[in-house]
Amino acid sequence: MTDTLEAPGGKRGLRGALSGGSDHPHYKWVALSNTTLGMLIATINSSIVLISLPAIFNGIHLNPLSPGNVSYLLWMLMGYMLVSAVLVVTLGRLGDMYGRVRIYNLGFALFTITSIALSLDPFDGGGGAMWLIGWRVLQAVGGAMLMANSAAILTDAFPAAQRGMALGVNIVAGIAGSFIGLVLGGLLAEWNWRAIFWVNVPIGVIGTIWAYRSLHDTGLRRPSRIDWWGNLTFAAGLTGLLAAITYGIQPYGGHSQGWTNPWVLTGLIGGVVVLALFVWIERHVSEPMFPLGLFKIRAFAYGNIGGLLAAIARGGLQFMLIIWLQGIWLPLHGYSYESTPLWAGIYLLPLTVGFLAAGPIAGHLSDKYGPRLFAAVGLLVMALSFGGLLVVPTDFNYWAFALLIFLNGLGGGLFAAPNTSLIMSSVPAHLRGAASGMRATFQNAGMVLSIGVFFSLMVAGLSSSLPTSLSNGLTAQGVPASAADQIAGLPPVGTLFAAFLGYNPIQSLLGPQLLGSLPAANSDTLIGREFFPHLVSGPFHDGLVIVFWLAIAMALIGALASLVKPAKHQAEPAAE
Template sequence: MKHEKALHDAATMDGLPPRERAWAMLSIGIGVGMSSLDTAIANTALPAIAQQLHATPAASVWIVNVYQLAMVATLLPFAALSELVGYRRMCLIGVALFTIASLGCALSVSLPMLVTARLLQGLGASALMSVNGALLRLIYPAKIRGRGFGTNALVVAVGFALGPSLASTILAFWSWPWLFAVNVPFGIVAVLLGRRVLPQTVARSGRYDYLAALFNMGAFGLLILALGDATHLARASTTLLEFAAAALLFLLLLKREAGQQAPMLPTDLFRNPLFALSSLTAVCTFATQSLAFVSLPFYFETSLGRSPVETGFLMTPWPVLVGVMAPIAGRLSDRYSPGLLGGIGLLALAGGMLSLFLMPLDPSIFAIGWRMALCGVGFGFFQAPNLKAIMGSAPAHRSGGASGIVATSRLTGQALGAALVALCLSISTHGASWALVLGSVFAALASAASFSRLLVSRRAV
């Protein structure tokens, strides 16, 4: 009870003073920006890395996959551990591990070395992202907390927007190890700064459930592997075995944590309709984002005959408009319902995705640009209000678990979207176009889930 009261007081106080708040956001922003940037950079530079390491394209995909698998599998275990060691300490451990792993990536001379370093990078990013929302809840006072979530969404959007351009620039002048080496000085600054300015939290007494953590990592890891194998039309026996093993591990995890007040897989939080609907909104929306960002390069280059350079520029309006809208939506979420803001934004996203599918056969740059911009505006209107809704609907002493669900929802949605693109491409020559239709459907479902929060809120009142 003392722990719950301490965290409640910390989460409902007036946050940090403005100057300390700015420094704390800088520390977190550097870490979040590096993890977002590295996702985009690795995707862009994958062909160059594979060529220089003499790796096959199929084998080099693990440079990207192992990073995502490490994050998805360990987010909730790290979130649970943060309740015992403190959010600040978990954040600093994550940034430090990410920085050391980045140096390991830069020094890698073979594909196995690079994949191992990327695994450690994913673990570091997971530790950081597992407490990102919880720390934001402590840094900002309640009355302007949406502003903080908007700033965080802006940093993520900038990371994704700059990733392809930065990767191309670095590769034009230097070799691929510099893609990872640039993280090292920034990571050192983030750790040193974070030690001085990030808020302390009272750690909960108790023992960490290592067996539950293993069940969780195995369940989520196998689920993502099974999705990938299923959509790449792998052997049915292998895929079914992976799905069955994931289901068994989820059942073992639920059985082990039955009756616990703070389970690692926070099923207790999903009993709150606002939390459940906000999480569902996030999964569907990030599935839409992934359906777009994975399929559009194929659509632009294969269907429309654009060059890779042109494709990079055509993709830019989406993340740029997300960056523009995120702070605005964050501020609006301090005055208006996240369900309303998210619902409106996601309707715009659904319309934007459908308009991309309905483009003429030879669209102009402007015709593509305004459609991408509409998608970016809609996505930007969703992100910060939804993050605020998830964190605000969880008790203060469960901020770690809620923060873990925020990141897990994002990564699960992205993995689902990428898997569906692979399925569309494998069964149809127009797979990229049909992926856009699926993205529009997911955005419409997300909009419905967001608007339904208005009904739940009224009933609660």
């Protein structure tokens, strides 16, 4: 399709593009607008819950720090991302077979319906949590339909000379959505926790009607049989692996983490074995859901490696920054724990601004000069920002912090569009839906992996220094040594979740009886804004050093992967 192709009978106005003219010059902009809205709403929804968890748990009258409720918290947090990671390849492949627009439109409709159901949660306690988790899983199916096919629709609609720009707008909107959701969630949760789901409904209704009226399949479609065994083994293997990582960060058998839990080990080992079986199946079926031959294309293979590493580093940064702001910096600067989710989102705005500033520009420039160098430079800028965050103190000067996270966002924006263009432009047209799903799988799996990897590293860092810091801090305020040692011996993951949720756990850890036995001045100090942040800031920084060094390594390896040139018999991705 070219820029100037017209339908028989002469030129048509914008109405033609909106109502049926997929061959109209304006159609590509309609496709860009709608798919960008779809990506934005899907990714906003993944993070809007992240920062609204305290309000949600208060709304359904569930204590998120109670040991039995940690699983609810984790599945509320990770269920959406896990289901998206498992399904995007299948849904991208179905788009290749039955029409990318058809699957995309169905996803928009499903996403809207489930948003209504989530806002109408009729239960309290565990029942309310299960209602939200169940409908979030279904909502993730709709979100995966949007994510799996939006890049393929754009790759079909735009010529190679403009593809980087279009994908840049779309992908950066998706990435920025994950940070816009933090601010939006903080604002809406202050009003009513149900509003974080209501906000999706009008956007979803408009987007669904618009998509059904205006989008049309313009790419090649190749009807074929569904690879049921491939689908089943891929879903089972990836679910087992990612679920095991989710439970691995929870305490087990007197250990601070659950990596020795038989169920976790079964999930890890079994997941790897089933995925190995999946690879064998895909190599022996005539029409695989996961065309492994695409990995023979260097741009596709190394582009996805870079995308996976960038997603892990970016996801880890997001969680660490929320803990840093909500649990330490904001309380030290006079903000109440109840207001920290809102202000954490506001203070993270430079990160979003960096994404939005760099993404479309990088996409446009990569169309002219090729995507590889821009993708590599983006990850190098991210690595530089991680290095800067290593040297700032825990109680930092905000403007230095804002500059560093802006640089991180800038690097992410420089990387996102060229990386997507690198991947999508390297594959045959009839496999773009599958390729888009595979790319989204790596990104979504990277976000889930980031929680397991970075939380595990942070807990390991806390385990070495937090017990001593906690015991000394409590006894200095008159808490009996036996009680202080007992509290200090608790798994540090509870302290980490408290910081993540903007809670001060000291009051619930000590209990009213012990607090009542202490002098009033000591009791007030213990439950005040500054005691807990001062207590955990040193151990937190110890864990942060480990986390950010790993993020630097991932960004540098991803930059090297992005620079790998195509084989001599393979065309540069920018060309078509």
